[in-house]
Amino acid sequence: MTTHSPHDVLAGRDPADLSREELATLGMKLDDVEIQHTADRWPVPGTRAERRAERQVATWFAITALTGLAFLAVFMFWPWEYESPGSDRHLVYLLYTPLLGLTLGLSVFALGMGVFAYAKRFLPEETAVQRRHDGPSPDLDRRTIAAQFVQAGTTSGIGRRRLITRTAGLGAAVMGLGVGVFALGGFVKNPWKGGDKAALWTTPWAPVNGEKVFLRRDTGDPHDVSLVRPEDLDAGAMETVFPFRESDREDEEALVNALRGSDTPVMLIRLRPGTPTVQRKGFENFNYGDYWAFSKICTHLGCPTSLFEQRSNRILCPCHQSQFDAAHYAKPIFGPAARALPQLPLDVDEEGYFIAKGDFGEPVGPGFWERKS
Numbered sequence: 302m303t304t305h306s307p308h309d310v311l312a313g314r315d316p317a318d319l320s321r322e323e324l325a326t327l328g329m330k331l332d333d334v335e336i337q338h339t340a341d342r343w344p345v346p347g348t349r350a351e352r353r354a355e356r357q358v359a360t361w362f363a364i365t366a367l368t369g370l371a372f373l374a375v376f377m378f379w380p381w382e383y384e385s386p387g388s389d390r391h392l393v394y395l396l397y398t399p400l401l402g403l404t405l406g407l408s409v410f411a412l413g414m415g416v417f418a419y420a421k422r423f424l425p426e427e428t429a430v431q432r433r434h435d436g437p438s439p440d441l442d443r444r445t446i447a448a449q450f451v452q453a454g455t456t457s458g459i460g461r462r463r464l465i466t467r468t469a470g471l472g473a474a475v476m477g478l479g480v481g482v483f484a485l486g487g488f489v490k491n492p493w494k495g496g497d498k499a500a501l502w503t504t505p506w507a508p509v510n511g512e513k514v515f516l517r518r519d520t521g522d523p524h525d526v527s528l529v530r531p532e533d534l535d536a537g538a539m540e541t542v543f544p545f546r547e548s549d550r551e552d553e554e555a556l557v558n559a560l561r562g563s564d565t566p567v568m569l570i571r572l573r574p575g576t577p578t579v580q581r582k583g584f585e586n587f588n589y590g591d592y593w594a595f596s597k598i599c600t601h602l603g604c605p606t607s608l609f610e611q612r613s614n615r616i617l618c619p620c621h622q623s624q625f626d627a628a629h630y631a632k633p634i635f636g637p638a639a640r641a642l643p644q645l646p647l648d649v650d651e652e653g654y655f656i657a658k659g660d661f662g663e664p665v666g667p668g669f670w671e672r673k674s
Contacts, residue, residue: 329429338428354422359464361415365408365472372404372479376486385557405483408476415469423462504564505544506645507660516569516594516655517545523556528654531592534571539609541597542569544657564665566597567645568616569655570609570627581630581641584662589647589655595631596645598666599623601638616642640668 329336343351375397384394493499498507506514518527518540529542543565549555559565572578572591580588587594595616599606604620609627615634616625623636631642643665646658 335430336427338426340426342423342425355462355464358415358418358422359468361411361418362465362468362472364411365415366468366475368404368408368411369472369475369479372401372408373475373482375400375404376479376483383558383561385554387553401483405479408472408479412472412476415472419465419469502664504660504665505559505562506565506567506657508657509546512546512548513650514657515545516542516567516657519543519560523553523560524550526550529569530653530655531571531589531649534569534592536571536573536591537611539568539570541607542567542594542655563603564596564598566605568595568597568606568609568642569593570595570616572614572628573611576614576628579629579632581632581644584630584644584646587644587646587658587662589649592647592655593627593631594645594647594657595625595627595642596661596665598642599638600633600640600642600667601636603666606642 328334379397379400380390380393381397382394384391388394497503508514516529518529520527526545528545529540534540544559546555549559570593572593574591576591578588595606597605597607599618599620601618601621601623604618606616606618606623606625608617608619609615610617614626614628616627616631618624618636618638621637623638624634625631625638625642626634630644633639633641643661643663645661648656648658650656
């Protein structure tokens, strides 16, 4: 196998003194690349066929920009809040996520097709043969590779194809803006908007005008209200419960929202009699005897902590295997979660039904920038 030494090819010249064309040629020699055939796609510039091909490539990049703008419009202005199946806007709500996927997917697809079409129609036809070798020095390799890339762009005529460069830049910029907005848009929310009633600080368990908030089951029918009593749970049992107010009984939207809200599910746990427990400071009266209620939303990444191990009193999150000790105020004891599950204060009313004495003692779910626990 024949290889070229950098010193032999340079013949004593400094790489910094070489032109871009010379560096590109040098890089091929160092890599033992031999050009067998090369031909310009458009040997006669400015023909109607060339301009037509340029417009076709530019069309793909224009589609990239338009679908990127459509993605931004859907993300920022399309109704995204939950609408119940009986609502006139339920279909509009259901289309939100598919439209996000469709517009972003079309934008990425069009950008790829534009790049593919440009390479097929404008990059010179070339056949090259390369021998395998260990490669040149890293510094010289960087110089020659960069020169080869620039040389490829020069020979393709990209510099004089303003329509393509402008539409490609516009399409890539709009798509990049859309991806950036999608990634960061959900984080742009003021936790203090609304004061003490801000959405990030309160949940539907919070009392309103002194009205009782009962613990109910989800039977599959929002109008079938099944309230929970202490005798409904055996020792060591767990049940998922949701908030219910009598004023919401005929309000289908309120009933559905209470069952589907991201911060409403609660694990109602009855520990076995005699189980040693540790109460959290400031939350000493939140339990009702052997009954404890914790948010079902994991404090790691918001997954549902849907498993309860009766013998060890452990609450388990199946997503990333975080574990919490229900007898130790749901303190994390294993896995990535670093905060205890928020606890709901419990009581029983005069008719023997479980009620919430108030909202959770801290915000539900993963921490955000002003959460103290």
